[in-house]
Amino acid sequence: MAVEVRRAVPRPALRPRREREEEVLVWPDLLFPEFISAVLFLFTFILLSVFINAPLLNQANPNITPNPSKAPWYFLNLQELLLHMDKAWAGVLLPGLFLLFLAVIPYIDRSNEGQGVWFGTQYSVRITLVTAFYSMAITWLLVLFDAGKFERLTRFFPTCSEDAQHHWPPCLTGGANGLGGARELYTRLRFSIGDFDWPQDWRFPLPKLGGFSELHFKNLHLWGDMNINVAAVMVEQVIPLVIVFGLAALLVYGLFRIGWVRTTRDVMIVLFTGAMSSYLALTIVGSFFRGAGQALIPPTDLRVDCGTVPAPPGCP
Amino acid sequence: MAIYEEPGRPRNWQERLAIWRDRLYDRLFHNYIWRSIFRSGYPNTPRNQMLVVATNIFLHLHPTRIHRTHAKVTHTYCLGGLTFFMFIILTVTGVLLMFYYVPDVNRAWQDIAALETNVRFGLLMRNLHRWTAHGMVILVFLHMMRVFYTGAYKPPREFNWVVGVMLLFLTLLMSFTGYLLPWDQLAIWAITVGHGIGGSTPYLGDEVQQVLFGGFEIGQNALIRFYTLHVLGLPLLSAILMAVHFWRVRRDGGLARPL
Numbered sequence: 001m002a003v004e005v006r007r008a009v010p011r012p013a014l015r016p017r018r019e020r021e022e023e024v025l026v027w028p029d030l031l032f033p034e035f036i037s038a039v040l041f042l043f044t045f046i047l048l049s050v051f052i053n054a055p056l057l058n059q060a061n062p063n064i065t066p067n068p069s070k071a072p073w074y075f076l077n078l079q080e081l082l083l084h085m086d087k088a089w090a091g092v093l094l095p096g097l098f099l100l101f102l103a104v105i106p107y108i109d110r111s112n113e114g115q116g117v118w119f120g121t122q123y124s125v126r127i128t129l130v131t132a133f134y135s136m137a138i139t140w141l142l143v144l145f146d147a148g149k150f151e152r153l154t155r156f157f158p159t160c161s162e163d164a165q166h167h168w169p170p171c172l173t174g175g176a177n178g179l180g181g182a183r184e185l186y187t188r189l190r191f192s193i194g195d196f197d198w199p200q201d202w203r204f205p206l207p208k209l210g211g212f213s214e215l216h217f218k219n220l221h222l223w224g225d226m227n228i229n230v231a232a233v234m235v236e237q238v239i240p241l242v243i244v245f246g247l248a249a250l251l252v253y254g255l256f257r258i259g260w261v262r263t264t265r266d267v268m269i270v271l272f273t274g275a276m277s278s279y280l281a282l283t284i285v286g287s288f289f290r291g292a293g294q295a296l297i298p299p300t301d302l303r304v305d306c307g308t309v310p311a312p313p314g315c316p
Numbered sequence: 317m318a319i320y321e322e323p324g325r326p327r328n329w330q331e332r333l334a335i336w337r338d339r340l341y342d343r344l345f346h347n348y349i350w351r352s353i354f355r356s357g358y359p360n361t362p363r364n365q366m367l368v369v370a371t372n373i374f375l376h377l378h379p380t381r382i383h384r385t386h387a388k389v390t391h392t393y394c395l396g397g398l399t400f401f402m403f404i405i406l407t408v409t410g411v412l413l414m415f416y417y418v419p420d421v422n423r424a425w426q427d428i429a430a431l432e433t434n435v436r437f438g439l440l441m442r443n444l445h446r447w448t449a450h451g452m453v454i455l456v457f458l459h460m461m462r463v464f465y466t467g468a469y470k471p472p473r474e475f476n477w478v479v480g481v482m483l484l485f486l487t488l489l490m491s492f493t494g495y496l497l498p499w500d501q502l503a504i505w506a507i508t509v510g511h512g513i514g515g516s517t518p519y520l521g522d523e524v525q526q527v528l529f530g531g532f533e534i535g536q537n538a539l540i541r542f543y544t545l546h547v548l549g550l551p552l553l554s555a556i557l558m559a560v561h562f563w564r565v566r567r568d569g570g571l572a573r574p575l
Contacts, residue, residue, distance in 0.1 A: 023381040027365035030378060030387055037394040038401050045405070045451060049443030056432065059425040060504040062533070069505035071513075072495050074453050074488060079509055091513035103481045105464075106474035114467040116572035118391075128465070265467065272464055276457075 067292045076286030077279050083294055084146050084182070085240035094244070098275055105272065109264045123260040124269055130260075131270050134251055135277035142243065143285050147296040148180030157189075166192045186235040199231030248274055377562055379570055386571045391466070395459035400558065402452035409445040410547065417497070419543035421536045424499035449491050456487045468572035476564040479557055486554045493546040496539060504534045507542075 024030075071079045081090035114120020119128065144150060155178040160171035170191035172179070179185065191198050205227055252270050255261040261270060291297035326332040344350065345357060359365045366380035385391055416431045416438065418424065431438040460480060463469060469477035496507045511529050515521040522532075530537025565571070 020381075022384050024384055024387050025362055025365050026369045026378045026380055026382055027359065027375070030382055031369075031375070033387075033389050034394060034397055037389075037398060041398055041401060041451075042405065045444060045448050046440075048447050049440055052443065052447070053432075053439065054443045054446035055500075055502055056425075056428060056498055057501040060421070060499045060501055060534075062504070062535075064501070066501055066505050069509055071506050071509040072492060073450075074491065075510060075513070078513055082513070087513070087516035088518045091516045093518070099481060099485060102460075102484075103478050106469040106471070106477050109469075110471060110474075112470055112575050114574075115470045116385075116466060116468060116574045118466050120467050120574070124465075269465075276461065 068290055068294055070286070070290070073283060073287050076290075077282035080143070080282045080286035080290070084142070086236035089237060089241065098279075101271070101275070105268055109268045111263065111265060113263060114265055121263060121265055121269070123262070124266065127255055127260050127266060127269055128273050130255070131251060131273040132277040135274040136281040138247055139278045139281040140285070143282075143296070146181040146183075148177075149296075151178035151180045154178030160190055165197055166195070167197075168192055170198075182239050183235050185239070186231045199229070202230035203227040204230065377566075379566065382570060383573055385573070392462060392571070393458070395455055395462050399452055399455040399459050400562075402448045402455060403554070403558070405448045406445060406452065407551065409441045409448070412441050413445055414547060419497065419539050421499060421539055424497065424539065428498045428500075449494060453487060453491050456484050460484060466572065470572065473564075473568045473572060476561060476568060479561045479564065483554060483557050483561060486550055486557065490546060490550045490554065493542040493550065496534070496542045497546065499539065507534050507538065511538075 070076060078091050078095055081094065084090070114124065119125045154172075155176065157178065158169065158171040159176055160167055160173055162173050167190045170189060172184070172188045173190060174188055179188070186199055189198065196202075248271060251274065252261060252267055255266075255270060261267060285296075288299040288302065289296055291301055326335060356364065356368075359368045369375045369378050369380045413431070416435055417427045428442070431442060433439075463477065463480065492507075492510060496503045507529075511525060511534060514524045514528055517524045525532060528541070530541045
């Protein structure tokens with residue numbers, strides 16, 4: 001028989017521990033781990049330096065271009081992005097926006113929730129994991145798409161010849177393969193609406209905006225001309241950026257709808273994790289999967305030091 | 317029955333050993349010179365330990381007490397401190413490397429090659445410099461992720477996070493400028509890629525190339541600019557920002573805690 005116990009006097013609240021009682025002394029409780037970790041790292045790096053030598057290739061020679069030329073590894077993600085979109089966006093604007101986003105995080109998320117503890121919000125661990133997986137998987141899929149690995153999916157497009165005009169339905173020039181990357185929407189896709197042919201007729205003079213057009217944003221793809229080349233702008237800027245920001249927005253919205261993302265802090269976790277994961281995935285692709293001519297190759301076929309004289313075996 | 321024994325002659329060899337041990341300790345650590353450097357002995361009481369942390373120039377970056385949770389290694393993994401430690405190793409090895417290196421396109425590569433073969437510990441110093449530089453880049457990223465996932469950028473620490481982002485950018489620039497200095501095929505072609513990326517800046521591409529790389533190709537101008545930035549400009553700027561960064565950690569109340 002269940003007996004309901006009712007206390008006559010409410011249980012006294014635990015005496016709140018005073019701040020001072022929760023504290024430990026820096027000497028030894030912080031200095032000791034700091035010292036040990038510093039010693040450990042120093043010895044690890046000395047050991048590393050004893051056994052692995054820093055690379056020193058042949059003296060610089062501006063006449064011999066190694067193929068591939070690669071940036072330092074922490075910029076290989078940008079070099080990888082260059083293969084997929086307008087170079088100004090890949091090399092400067094997107095990384096700039098990323099740094100700007102990092103800097104303004106605390107001014108967007110001004111709440112105090114989850115402060116000072118690992119993964120402070122309710123679902124933060126799972127949204128971090130889901131976002132990391134989502135971003136890396138999609139980055140890989142997009143890289144594979146631009147490498148033409150999914151061209152079979154678009155073989156339903158009919159083929160057409162280079163010089164023919166007035167195409168309908170839309171068709172692909174240059175062979176029976178499907179789309180081998182987003183840029184082929186510009187180079188190979190042909191269609192016409194009336195007399196209006198894609199892509200050559202889609203050029204419009206730049207509207208004069210009080211001298212603004214004379215600024216010549218020369219590096220933004222084909223913006224510096226007197227004309228805007230709609231097809232090139234679509235392929236180099238609109239489609240990549242819509243994919244980058246659209247997929248991020250889609251993830252945030254999806255996680256919000258299923259109730260995992262609830263606060264601004266959660267949104268920041270998704271965006272930060274997504275950006276860092278894509279950065280990591282792109283770095284890995286750029287480091288280990290890009291061979292001569294920036295072709296996508298397995299890491300086992302990688303040759304990075306073809307700039308030496310004489311070229312090592314396996315180099316062109 | 318004696319309540320206490322007068323100190324007299326040692327009765328056995330253990331007591332004799334203890335006396336000699338104490339005398340040796342006195343000679344080593346209680347002499348005039350040692351005491352002129354370290355004014356007090358080993359701080360073996362909590363009061364003296366706090367006093368040392370508060371008054372020693374190298375330790376006074378720390379508070380004297382921290383919250384229990386922050387003493388756990390798994391809270392910070394010492395990542396910020398280790399990043400700073402990498403910076404110190406890089407400074408020491410970098411100064412040593414500067415003795416043997418002249419930033420001249422005709423000499424730079426020979427200097428590095430000679431450093432590796434003719435200079436005692438030259439190869440070790442260069443390796444250490446290289447690998448700790450990579451380590452610092454990785455640690456800076458890990459530190460940023462630690463701060464982010466523990467929500468430590470929240471008020472009142474907003475601006476210190478911004479300083480941290482600047483330090484991240486400076487760390488990348490320091491590593492990037494150092495990449496050119498060996499003047500080998502790896503160096504100039506990697507910097508050539510960076511040169512192209514810099515040149516793709518909208519509207520300011522040519523100016524970026526002129527200011528950062530000193531021209532439209534990687535040559536002597538780029539080398540001397542990168543060298544100066546690498547050994548002087550960027551470390552100085554970083555040191556200043558680091559001072560601000562550490563100072564503000566203290567001013568903002570130490571590490572973040574749940575409110």
